[in-house]
Amino acid sequence: MESQESKALLIVDEQPLSLRQCLRYLQSAGKLQPFIGDILRQYVLERELANRQDLDISPAMIEQAVVDFRLKQNLTDPQVFQDWLMRNGINYEQFHSQISNSFKLEKLKAVVTEARIQEHFIERKLFYDRVVLSRIVVPSKDMADELYSQIMEGASFEQLAREYSIADEKIANGMMGPVSRGTMPDALRAAIDSASPGELVGPIQVENHWAIFRVEQFIPATLEDAPLRQAMQNELFERWVAEKIQTMTVKLQVND
DSSP states (O other), rough: OTTTTTOSSEEEEEEOOOHHHHHHHHHTTTTTOOOOOHHHHHHHHHHHHHHSSSSOHHHHHHHHHHHHHHHTTTTSHHHHHHHHHHTOEEEEOHHHHHHHHHHHHHHHHHHHHHHHHHHHHHHHHHHHHHEEEOOOOOOOOHHHHHHHHHHHHTTHHHHHHHHHHGGGGGGGGTEEEEEGGSSOOOHHHHHHTTTTTOOOEEEEETEEEEEEEEEEEEEOOTTOOOHHHHHHHHHHHHHHHHHHHHHHOOOOOOOO
């Protein structure tokens, strides 16, 4: 018969813990569902990488990535590299497979999101477009009107921001930095969209205060923006994986 220790998933202070016990601990901690979710996600990915025929990667690209990794990690010496593999519990074939799969995963992301990314960009462009703003926030409309008049008559926006604004960015002369158009209240977004860089907008009520805004720069989103495209690709890919998992029939079966 198998010993209790041989059936254990973990041995803690010489005490064997079975898979059932470990799962019960995860459940008690509220982490069983995320744990299962991680397993299903990896199952989907490895199945796709193994079965798809449209993920061919150039062997030369993989070999160059291996060389680059060893150079970066100071693992060019064969014995040092072998020691590193042993410390990480893998052999060279497994290491090579990990490098190859990382390329295949990126290609998989591109393949499954290619048809969706244009539509997704159009749907979310309001949130991806940004505007650089400065603002002065004060407690009352009367004060906001007075400051607006002073600025229009030539007073320094930056000096008034430092002197009167109650917002944190007063220390930066009122400069807020880039703000997503999609996160703005409708009234503010409409006013900003009809303004030109350098123009004042307001006073506009923001929660319990009043604010004067100055438009500094419009930053329209574009699909040529590599970080934005990567972020959209990642978002769409995770949605695709979730859709795959939702179609699965999953049964939790544990035998001690």
